[in-house]
Structures are given as structure tokens and as C-alpha cells.
Amino acid sequence: MARWRVMLVGCGYIAPFHLAAWRGLNNVEVIAVCDLDEKKARERADTFGVERVLTDYETAIRELEPDVVDVATPPATHPEIIEAAAAGGAHVLCQKPFAESLREADRMITTCARAGVRLMVNENLRWSRVYRELRALLDQGTLGEPYYLQIIRDRLFLGKPLFPDQPFIRDMPRAMLYEVGIHFVDCVRFLLGEIESVHCRMRRINPQMRGEDVIVLSLNLVGGQVGIVKADWCSRQRNDAIAESIRLSGTEGTVVVSDDGRMSLLLNDGRTIEQGTFDETYLEGQAFPRAHAHFIRGLETGEPFETDGRDNRRTLAAVLAGYESAERQAVVRPDGGES
Ligand SMILES: NC(=O)c1ccc[n+]([C@@H]2O[C@H](COP(=O)([O-])OP(=O)(O)OC[C@H]3O[C@@H](n4cnc5c(N)ncnc54)[C@H](O)[C@@H]3O)[C@@H](O)[C@H]2O)c1
The missing domain is CATH 3.30.360.10 (Dihydrodipicolinate Reductase; domain 2)
Incomplete structure (x- = not known):
């Protein structure tokens, strides 16, 4: 079994770039994809050979206990998804823009720190x-x-x-x-x-x-x-x-x-x-592959992420x-x- 079991939330335009990046890392397995739109999630799962397709990230995180939640949804949804990930003990890789406000950014940073999970914002450029x-x-x-x-x-x-x-x-x-x-x-x-x-x-x-x-x-x-x-x-x-x-x-x-x-x-x-x-x-x-590899390397070595929540808050x-x-x-x- 791969060391890092990833669940992707959000199966829209950017999702295939995430899934291709994860596929290139041999110690990672994407165990599930989740989207409110089941059809979109199913399409991504079929293309990338992902086993589970889900529509409710909260239940999915509780039941599947992923090591990592990869958030590829619009910013307004980030606080709730990150809260659920942290409550489930999962590390978080979150798409930019991290948040709609600095207050929300602070909340997500604090939530992850309190739960003892790592948080990186996916700034691929x-x-x-x-x-x-x-x-x-x-x-x-x-x-x-x-x-x-x-x-x-x-x-x-x-x-x-x-x-x-x-x-x-x-x-x-x-x-x-x-x-x-x-x-x-x-x-x-x-x-x-x-x-x-x-x-x-x-x-x-x-x-x-x-x-x-x-x-x-x-x-x-x-x-x-x-x-x-x-x-x-x-x-x-x-x-x-x-x-x-x-x-x-x-x-x-x-x-x-x-x-x-x-x-x-x-x-x-x-x-x-x-x-x-x-x-x-x-x-x-x-x-994308480099950003994702940096995230996994950070989890494995404990090295800081270049774009952790605090860093990206400044952007x-x-x-x-x-x-x-x-x-x-x-x-x-x-x-x-x-x-
Ligand atoms: N880093 C980059 O280069 C890059 C490029 C494009 C988009 N993005 C970012 O990625 C994020 C998503 O963009 P996109 O273009 O893929 O948008 P999109 O609208 O194509 O996809 C977003 C998906 O999230 C799903 N979703 C929304 N709320 C959800 C929820 N509560 N639970 C499960 N699924 C939910 C939607 O159904 C949709 O399928 C945005 O923040 C965007 O800025 C980054």
C-alpha cells in the first residue's frame, strides 16, 4: 500500500492536473475523488483509475480516513473542507486563492495547527x-x-x-x-x-x-x-x-x-x-508535479513548505x-x- 492515501475534493477544470501530478509519485495513491457533481467525479475517477467516487466530503473523510485531502474547489468552500480534513487528521494541500479574507485564512491556519496537520497552499507557478x-x-x-x-x-x-x-x-x-x-x-x-x-x-x-x-x-x-x-x-x-x-x-x-x-x-x-x-x-x-512532490517531501522529512498557510497569507x-x-x-x- 502507498504511504500517502490522498482524497481529492473538487473534480472540475483543474482536477486532472492534480491527478496527473499524484500519479507521478510512487508513494502516493489517490483513494477517492469527491465532487458535489457525481458525474464529474466519476469522469475523473475513470480517467485516472481512482476506486472510490463520493459526493459528501465530510462522510468520505470520516469513513476513508485519508492521510491527505487535496482541495481543488473554489475559495468560499475552503474553510469548511479544511475543517473537516483537520478533524479527520488529514494533511491539506489547498488550491489558491487560499481564502476570501485574511480572517478565513487565519482560521484555517489555526485549525490545522491545533489539529497537528500540515497545510500547504498549491502555488504552482x-x-x-x-x-x-x-x-x-x-x-x-x-x-x-x-x-x-x-x-x-x-x-x-x-x-x-x-x-x-x-x-x-x-x-x-x-x-x-x-x-x-x-x-x-x-x-x-x-x-x-x-x-x-x-x-x-x-x-x-x-x-x-x-x-x-x-x-x-x-x-x-x-x-x-x-x-x-x-x-x-x-x-x-x-x-x-x-x-x-x-x-x-x-x-x-x-x-x-x-x-x-x-x-x-x-x-x-x-x-x-x-x-x-x-x-x-x-x-x-x-x-504541478514539482509542487505536489514538494508537499509529499515536506510531509516525509518535516521540512517546511515554501507556501504554507502563513506564507501564502502574505500573498x-x-x-x-x-x-x-x-x-x-x-x-x-x-x-x-x-x-
Ligand atoms: N493553480 C492553478 O494554476 C489553477 C488553475 C485553475 C484553477 N485553480 C484554482 O482551483 C480552484 C478550482 O478551480 P476550477 O477551475 O477547477 O473550478 P471548477 O468550477 O471547474 O471546479 C470546482 C469543482 O469543485 C466542486 N465543488 C464545489 N464545492 C464543493 C463541495 N463543497 N464539495 C465537493 N465539491 C465541490 C464543483 O462542483 C466543481 O466541480 C479555484 O480555486 C481556482 O482558482 C488553480
């Missing part, structure tokens, strides 16, 4: 090859002291069918920053450190959207660095694909990742070093500060009061 490579360049000191990171991520939905795979995004009152921009805020923290204050402008260009579809965030870091995140669902890109480009500057040089994934290291001494192409997407590439706080900033057109400090 930071596990993609490109961000790992940027982290390695910083750790090696290749760029000197970093002072600037810019992430631009664009895709065209204006005048097109909106989010065929995730139709709920169209009705989200908080859309681009909460659903997608949150990954980039996490990556800014991953590469540059903690966020001291946030300024954000957002727009809703597409009349079919309820929430914002363009965001420009300026993140001021505790160490004096600046992170700029611009994400947009209204502008056309080459190849009509999602385009993500990155610039990371330090006192010794700049890394440029162009929107086809080509990474160039432009050193201030005049050398230009081509680093190769980093075009795996954070969904289809190795980001969430910066995102919520972004909304407040956009509303008040002010520079907002993320809530510093941590549980």
Missing part, C-alpha cells in the same frame, strides 16, 4: 522552470543585488468566447487579480521578498466580464526593490496565445524572458548569455491590498497582523 531558473540565478549572485522584477502576462478574450474551460471567471466580482494575478504576486515574493506596500490600477474593459480584466500592480518590497505586474485579458498576442514576459534586473545584469520563453542574460560587463527556452506552461509542464494580503488600492487609488500596506 513558482514551481515552473522559468521561475526556478530565475531563483537560481539570484542565489548564484549572477545578477548582483536584484532591484526590479517585471511580469507581463496577456491574453485576448475581448470579442471572443470567454473562458471556455472556466466559465465561472466571467461572473467573479474579483477576477483577474484574485484568480490569476495572485500567482504573479506570489512569484514576486518568491524572487524578491516581502511586500511592504501596493499600488494598483484595474479596469474592466470587456462588458461581458463582471470583474476586472486588466491590472497594473506596483509592489514595493521591504528591501527597497520594485515589482511590476501587468496582466490583461484584452490584448492580442503573437500566435494568439497566452504571452508572458519577464525582466529581472540586478546591479550586475538583467535577465529578459521574452514572450516565446527565450531567456537571455544581459550582463553589465557586456556579455550576453542565452539561457535556452523556457516555454513549458505552468499547467501542462512540470509545475493573499498583498492581493487584497491591491483591491483596496484600486478602489481608493492609494498606496496600501498589506495587513501585517498575523495570527
Whole structure:
């Protein structure tokens, strides 16, 4: 029998990426999938060879006593599911956005700590090859002291069918920053450190959207660095694909990742070093498998998770500060009061 018996709750769009990641780990068995929609759960179970299909996570956790509950449902459902997992003694891997509010985030962190179970938020983008490579360049000191990171991520939905795979995004009152921009805020923290204050402008260009579809965030870091995140669902890109480009500057040089994934290291001494192409997407590439492997390694070794509840609360706080900033057109400090 595998060492870690996992139950997946939520069998929607993102579930296959979780199930594929678990399948790649030989000490893990997914013992059950659970969704309010039995048909969806059955489909996932059939595709991935999972034995049990359930619709009520509370009963399922009580009866099956999984070691891990993998939460892939919308944020509003996280507190109740995590409470049930903790009561059943199961460790938790929870999809982003972790919570709808910092109060809920605190509640879930406390619940897991009291129950003695580990909690990690699944922030997969930071596990993609490109961000790992940027982290390695910083750790090696290749760029000197970093002072600037810019992430631009664009895709065209204006005048097109909106989010065929995730139709709920169209009705989200908080859309681009909460659903997608949150990954980039996490990556800014991953590469540059903690966020001291946030300024954000957002727009809703597409009349079919309820929430914002363009965001420009300026993140001021505790160490004096600046992170700029611009994400947009209204502008056309080459190849009509999602385009993500990155610039990371330090006192010794700049890394440029162009929107086809080509990474160039432009050193201030005049050398230009081509680093190769980093075009795996954070969904289809190795980001999910790496995040899931990190979770299991943490359980086995006791090592801290990069994105445990407390860590991810800081990403969430910066995102919520972004909304407040956009509303008040002010520079907002993320809530510093941590549980
Ligand atoms: N990390 C990433 O790259 C990434 C990408 C896409 C989505 N997500 C996140 O994953 C989460 C789910 O997104 P999705 O696109 O799969 O949504 P989805 O709507 O396609 O799937 C969610 C599923 O959860 C089920 N569900 C809701 N409440 C439930 C409950 N109480 N018990 C059991 N099942 C319940 C729904 O029936 C649905 O099938 C969101 O938080 C989203 O932000 C993350």
C-alpha cells in the first residue's frame, strides 16, 4: 500500500492536473475523488483509475480516513473542507486563492495547527522552470543585488468566447487579480521578498466580464526593490496565445524572458548569455508535479513548505491590498497582523 492515501475534493477544470501530478509519485495513491457533481467525479475517477467516487466530503473523510485531502474547489468552500480534513487528521494541500479574507485564512491556519496537520497552499507557478531558473540565478549572485522584477502576462478574450474551460471567471466580482494575478504576486515574493506596500490600477474593459480584466500592480518590497505586474485579458498576442514576459534586473545584469520563453542574460560587463527556452506552461509542464512532490517531501522529512498557510497569507494580503488600492487609488500596506 502507498504511504500517502490522498482524497481529492473538487473534480472540475483543474482536477486532472492534480491527478496527473499524484500519479507521478510512487508513494502516493489517490483513494477517492469527491465532487458535489457525481458525474464529474466519476469522469475523473475513470480517467485516472481512482476506486472510490463520493459526493459528501465530510462522510468520505470520516469513513476513508485519508492521510491527505487535496482541495481543488473554489475559495468560499475552503474553510469548511479544511475543517473537516483537520478533524479527520488529514494533511491539506489547498488550491489558491487560499481564502476570501485574511480572517478565513487565519482560521484555517489555526485549525490545522491545533489539529497537528500540515497545510500547504498549491502555488504552482513558482514551481515552473522559468521561475526556478530565475531563483537560481539570484542565489548564484549572477545578477548582483536584484532591484526590479517585471511580469507581463496577456491574453485576448475581448470579442471572443470567454473562458471556455472556466466559465465561472466571467461572473467573479474579483477576477483577474484574485484568480490569476495572485500567482504573479506570489512569484514576486518568491524572487524578491516581502511586500511592504501596493499600488494598483484595474479596469474592466470587456462588458461581458463582471470583474476586472486588466491590472497594473506596483509592489514595493521591504528591501527597497520594485515589482511590476501587468496582466490583461484584452490584448492580442503573437500566435494568439497566452504571452508572458519577464525582466529581472540586478546591479550586475538583467535577465529578459521574452514572450516565446527565450531567456537571455544581459550582463553589465557586456556579455550576453542565452539561457535556452523556457516555454513549458505552468499547467501542462512540470509545475504541478514539482509542487505536489514538494508537499509529499515536506510531509516525509518535516521540512517546511515554501507556501504554507502563513506564507501564502502574505500573498493573499498583498492581493487584497491591491483591491483596496484600486478602489481608493492609494498606496496600501498589506495587513501585517498575523495570527
Ligand atoms: N493553480 C492553478 O494554476 C489553477 C488553475 C485553475 C484553477 N485553480 C484554482 O482551483 C480552484 C478550482 O478551480 P476550477 O477551475 O477547477 O473550478 P471548477 O468550477 O471547474 O471546479 C470546482 C469543482 O469543485 C466542486 N465543488 C464545489 N464545492 C464543493 C463541495 N463543497 N464539495 C465537493 N465539491 C465541490 C464543483 O462542483 C466543481 O466541480 C479555484 O480555486 C481556482 O482558482 C488553480
